[in-house]
Amino acid sequence: MRLGLSTRLSLLVASVLVLTLLVFAWFWSGLRQTESEVAARAAALLAERARTDLAVRATQTADYLGQALVNPLFYVDLRSIQDLLGPVQSQADVADVVVYDAAGRVMHDGSVDVAAFGEQIEQVLLPADGTSVLSWDQDLLRVTAPINFNNRPIGAVRVGFHLNPIELESAAARVEVDRQLAALHRRQGRSFAALGLAILILGAGSAWIIGRGWLKPIQELAVMSRQLGAGLYAKMPISSKRQDELGELVRSFAQMSEALAAHEAAMRREAQEDSLTGLANRRRFREQLERAVPHLNRKKAPAALLFFDLDGFKQVNDAHGHERGDQLLRETARLLKQAANELGLGDDGIVARLGGDEFLALFTGIEAAQRAERCAERVLNELGELKSIHLLGRSASASAGLALFPEHGANAKALLKAADLAMYAAKRRGGGVLCRFEPATDEVEDQRLIEDLGTQLNSSARSTQLYLRYQPIVALESGRIIAVEALLRWNHPSMGELPPVAFLQPALRAGLGQSLADFALDLALTELAEWLRGDQQRFVSLNVDPASWADTSLADRLQGRVQDAGIEPQQLCLELTERLYWDKPDHGQRQIARLRSAGIDLWLDDVDGGSERASTMRHFRLRGIKLDHRLIGGMLRTAEDLKQVRALIRIAGEAQLEVVAEAVESEAQVRLLREAGCRYGQGFGLIMPIDAEELARRSESDYAASP
Amino acid sequence: MLKSGSQQSAGRTTSLTLAAGPLRYLTLLLMLLGSALVLAADQRVLVMGRLSDDPGGTIGRLQPLLDYVVADLAEFGVERGQVIMARDANQLASYLRQEKVDWVGDTAAVALQLIDRAGAEPIAMVNKRGSKRYRTVLFARTDSDIDTIADLAGKTIAFQNTSSTSAYYLPAGMLLEAGLRPAILVSPLEKPAPGVVGYAFSRLEANSAAWVHKRVVDAAAVSDQDWNDAERIPTSFRDDLRVFAESPEVPRGIELIRSGLPAELREQILETLLNAHQDDEGRRALAAYFRTDQFTEPTSDDLEALYALRPWLRRVREEVE
Numbered sequence A: 001m002r003l004g005l006s007t008r009l010s011l012l013v014a015s016v017l018v019l020t021l022l023v024f025a026w027f028w029s030g031l032r033q034t035e036s037e038v039a040a041r042a043a044a045l046l047a048e049r050a051r052t053d054l055a056v057r058a059t060q061t062a063d064y065l066g067q068a069l070v071n072p073l074f075y076v077d078l079r080s081i082q083d084l085l086g087p088v089q090s091q092a093d094v095a096d097v098v099v100y101d102a103a104g105r106v107m108h109d110g111s112v113d114v115a116a117f118g119e120q121i122e123q124v125l126l127p128a129d130g131t132s133v134l135s136w137d138q139d140l141l142r143v144t145a146p147i148n149f150n151n152r153p154i155g156a157v158r159v160g161f162h163l164n165p166i167e168l169e170s171a172a173a174r175v176e177v178d179r180q181l182a183a184l185h186r187r188q189g190r191s192f193a194a195l196g197l198a199i200l201i202l203g204a205g206s207a208w209i210i211g212r213g214w215l216k217p218i219q220e221l222a223v224m225s226r227q228l229g230a231g232l233y234a235k236m237p238i239s240s241k242r243q244d245e246l247g248e249l250v251r252s253f254a255q256m257s258e259a260l261a262a263h264e265a266a267m268r269r270e271a272q273e274d275s276l277t278g279l280a281n282r283r284r285f286r287e288q289l290e291r292a293v294p295h296l297n298r299k300k301a302p303a304a305l306l307f308f309d310l311d312g313f314k315q316v317n318d319a320h321g322h323e324r325g326d327q328l329l330r331e332t333a334r335l336l337k338q339a340a341n342e343l344g345l346g347d348d349g350i351v352a353r354l355g356g357d358e359f360l361a362l363f364t365g366i367e368a369a370q371r372a373e374r375c376a377e378r379v380l381n382e383l384g385e386l387k388s389i390h391l392l393g394r395s396a397s398a399s400a401g402l403a404l405f406p407e408h409g410a411n412a413k414a415l416l417k418a419a420d421l422a423m424y425a426a427k428r429r430g431g432g433v434l435c436r437f438e439p440a441t442d443e444v445e446d447q448r449l450i451e452d453l454g455t456q457l458n459s460s461a462r463s464t465q466l467y468l469r470y471q472p473i474v475a476l477e478s479g480r481i482i483a484v485e486a487l488l489r490w491n492h493p494s495m496g497e498l499p500p501v502a503f504l505q506p507a508l509r510a511g512l513g514q515s516l517a518d519f520a521l522d523l524a525l526t527e528l529a530e531w532l533r534g535d536q537q538r539f540v541s542l543n544v545d546p547a548s549w550a551d552t553s554l555a556d557r558l559q560g561r562v563q564d565a566g567i568e569p570q571q572l573c574l575e576l577t578e579r580l581y582w583d584k585p586d587h588g589q590r591q592i593a594r595l596r597s598a599g600i601d602l603w604l605d606d607v608d609g610g611s612e613r614a615s616t617m618r619h620f621r622l623r624g625i626k627l628d629h630r631l632i633g634g635m636l637r638t639a640e641d642l643k644q645v646r647a648l649i650r651i652a653g654e655a656q657l658e659v660v661a662e663a664v665e666s667e668a669q670v671r672l673l674r675e676a677g678c679r680y681g682q683g684f685g686l687i688m689p690i691d692a693e694e695l696a697r698r699s700e701s702d703y704a705a706s707p
Numbered sequence B: 001m002l003k004s005g006s007q008q009s010a011g012r013t014t015s016l017t018l019a020a021g022p023l024r025y026l027t028l029l030l031m032l033l034g035s036a037l038v039l040a041a042d043q044r045v046l047v048m049g050r051l052s053d054d055p056g057g058t059i060g061r062l063q064p065l066l067d068y069v070v071a072d073l074a075e076f077g078v079e080r081g082q083v084i085m086a087r088d089a090n091q092l093a094s095y096l097r098q099e100k101v102d103w104v105g106d107t108a109a110v111a112l113q114l115i116d117r118a119g120a121e122p123i124a125m126v127n128k129r130g131s132k133r134y135r136t137v138l139f140a141r142t143d144s145d146i147d148t149i150a151d152l153a154g155k156t157i158a159f160q161n162t163s164s165t166s167a168y169y170l171p172a173g174m175l176l177e178a179g180l181r182p183a184i185l186v187s188p189l190e191k192p193a194p195g196v197v198g199y200a201f202s203r204l205e206a207n208s209a210a211w212v213h214k215r216v217v218d219a220a221a222v223s224d225q226d227w228n229d230a231e232r233i234p235t236s237f238r239d240d241l242r243v244f245a246e247s248p249e250v251p252r253g254i255e256l257i258r259s260g261l262p263a264e265l266r267e268q269i270l271e272t273l274l275n276a277h278q279d280d281e282g283r284r285a286l287a288a289y290f291r292t293d294q295f296t297e298p299t300s301d302d303l304e305a306l307y308a309l310r311p312w313l314r315r316v317r318e319e320v321e
Helices: A005-068 A070-074 A078-089 A164-228 A247-274 A282-299 A313-343 A368-386 A410-426 A441-458 A500-509 A513-534 A545-548 A554-565 A577-582 A585-598 A614-619 A629-634 A641-653 A667-674 A692-705 B003-037 B055-072 B091-098 B110-118 B165-178 B203-212 B262-279 B278-290 B300-309 B309-321
Strands: A094-101 A105-107 A132-138 A140-149 A154-160 A303-310 A352-354 A358-364 A398-405 A433-438 A466-475 A481-494 A496-498 A540-542 A572-576 A599-609 A624-625 A658-661 B045-051 B080-086 B103-106 B121-127 B137-143 B156-159 B181-184 B196-201 B219-223 B241-244 B256-257 B294-296
Touching: A005 A070, A005 A078, A005 A132, A005 A140, A005 A164, A005 A496, A005 A667, A070 A078, A070 A140, A070 A154, A070 A410, A070 A466, A078 A105, A078 B203, A105 B219, A140 A466, A140 B003, A164 A247, A164 A585, A247 A282, A282 A303, A282 A352, A282 A358, A282 B203, A303 A313, A303 A368, A303 A410, A303 B181, A313 A358, A313 B156, A368 A398, A368 A433, A398 A410, A410 A433, A410 A500, A433 A540, A441 A466, A441 A500, A466 A692, A481 A500, A481 A513, A481 A554, A481 A692, A481 B055, A481 B091, A481 B103, A481 B300, A496 A500, A500 A513, A513 A540, A513 A554, A513 A692, A540 A599, A545 A585, A554 A572, A554 A585, A577 A585, A577 A599, A585 A599, A599 B055, A614 B055, A614 B203, A629 A641, A641 A658, A641 A667, A641 B003, B045 B055, B055 B278, B080 B091, B091 B103, B103 B110, B110 B121, B110 B165, B110 B256, B110 B300, B121 B262, B137 B203, B156 B165, B156 B203, B165 B181, B165 B196, B165 B219, B165 B309, B203 B219, B256 B262, B262 B278, B262 B294
Parallel strands: A398 A433, A481 A540, A540 A572, A572 A599, A599 A624, A624 A658, B045 B080, B045 B103, B156 B196, B156 B219, B181 B196
Antiparallel strands: A094 A105, A094 A154, A132 A140, A140 A154, A303 A358, A303 A398, A352 A358, A466 A481, A481 A496, B103 B256, B121 B256, B121 B294, B137 B219, B137 B241
């Protein structure tokens, strides 16, 4: 059961009050008992004292009589005996006085006519040592004193004292003491009741004050805190005029709320905005597109996706510098945004920069295709008319591709790929034009591309068009480069720089996968041999293609290359996807076993949760896993992704696997990953893909900077 | 608290009195003795003597009469009166001879001894209850088998003390007259030898009556005056007692003066005594003096009755003591 502070406080106060009252009651009852015991003891002492007094008086009286009666008894002087006994007998508590001789015959009983004279008394007591003897009866004290003549008893005198006067007096005293005690108890009771009431009022009052003055602000803060947690920063009226710690807390809370709101806004911008152009970034675009597709499906609304790529942008950069390149990118963005806005993007429309010199514009709703086409025309025209940017006599131009939803792609990925391919079609036509996606022409284009690729791969001289870029994998803690992932690029003479997505699938379909892989492996080992030898901890990682994976001699070949390059086997790693493995698990098992025995390390690529568990990870006998870019991208936005990232890192840790986060794009991601225990990362946010020379330079400076 | 305090102090007073009792009397005695020795010679003090074993009780009876008499002797230089107590007749006789005592009043037996041994002169007779004579009665329990004096043989009898006329000299004389042999007992509880009459002194008439009543002794002797005095013999006792013998009558009490007392003093003392019953102050003094009615001058009968005791006394002293 969850107990609130105020409930707990109330319970605490109530407990303390009850406890206090109990202690009071206990104390009081103890006091009363003690008082009663003292009174009883006092009465007993009083009675005891009275008895002692009586015993002393009785002894004195008897002793006196014993001495005074010697001569009278000797002479049987009854009158003198009577004279001596008279005053004793007249005492109020004296019951009887008897003088008897050695034989126990009564010589006198104190009466005028000595009525009992000569009678035999029942118990003849003649105290031998000359001292009187006391005997306590139920209600009588008898004291017997010897009457000695010549140190020999000639008789004795016995005086009886009533005890009931003592008892009556004691009882009366007890009654009086009890009466006074009762009065005292009444006074005490009133005092205790008043005190208890005062404590009750005090306790209730302080509970009310604490609840009112302290708990209420805390409860309000808790409500605000929940709102904050839900991301509702909007102008919460947090303020306090209090000067105490609570006021301080409320003000701190307000400051924190503002800081959080600002931070969140900055992060949101950072995460979703391209800082150079102010357009949405790749991620934001992808999300928007993925969100838009079901909307459009539901509404059965059409959409059109425009894909722009500046022509010869690399040359612009090389020739005019990055500043001029950036300027061109900003201008392009401005033109695109302006045109798109004037034409109308539609409900789910968006303009974005994908990265590099690539731009996208999504149009939705009625006549999306027409608006997209007009937009493309306007942008291409206006780019050509750009006066503000001097490009050594050349005007800026771009290639544009158009793909329609749902005809060219029924999902985001397909639509994007269609637009991309359409744009490459425009490139192939020399740029500066808009091409609509056409599947039929695509295959023809592919065929030409494959031919070109085959020429490049089969030429005796090393290809100058195919080259490798290295995506550094860095230690998040130190920022140092520990490894690289080799990425194949194709600088096509007519189409410009092509990413693998543009030629990899056709190449694989054409059976060029193995050749491509060998080419990449050879090139990487050649370029990186020196770098790898510089530190045995460094490694290069290559994505394994289906053709290579199917090759049973893969391990042997790799081992040969490793030996040729003069590096350690574990400095070459393969990145394997789960799908590739599960395609033929038995083959996969054997392949892994061969690679492991050759000393080649394996990484599981694109790990995004779900099926990956510690057991699975162990099953693959991996060196580590690479967290998928979607997971890393979503980590900042959704709790589920963040939770997933943390879980994967923990599971990997338990399986003693290394973890590399892919597509790390921001400082915030780095911080979260480090907190979660992830040690390595790669992505634009860390270091962009670089060439081998740059890698060597950076590694040197890393070493120089290292302690 | 206050109450118990007063009780305490009362108790202390009592015990002091008790402790100092004998000492005080001794001091008083010595004081009187000393002053008498000095003052008797020039007769500025008139000294009265008395036999008593209870000086404290007795003096209150004597002093009023002595003061009454002394008041009339001022013209003779007598300034005040003093009382001297003596334990026995011999002592008193000695004081008279030494002129330490001027005036003595006592019963017949003692008076006779003072006359005989110190030459004292009887000057007045005591009258009580209309009589200047009294007698001894012998009594026993009504249920006793004693009917005559003779029945006392083998029995015990209580006397009062050796100075008593009515409770010693007279009854002892009666026993002798009856041919009995009195023998003193160590204790009244003792049994006499066969044929002998055991006697013991009871000190007080009341004891004598109690002894008989409680069968401590078989009989006792008291004056007829005491026999009829309920204060001396409680009625409850007397109901169980009966008189079985009586003595002849003897003078009740005699006032004597020492030989050699100046005649004018003697005359004045006598005159004052004889007239004392005439005025209130005198009557009060007489009442204090053992409830005396009046004094009368001794007649020849009185003196004869007194002197008739002389052989009894002699016989008692010779045969009993």
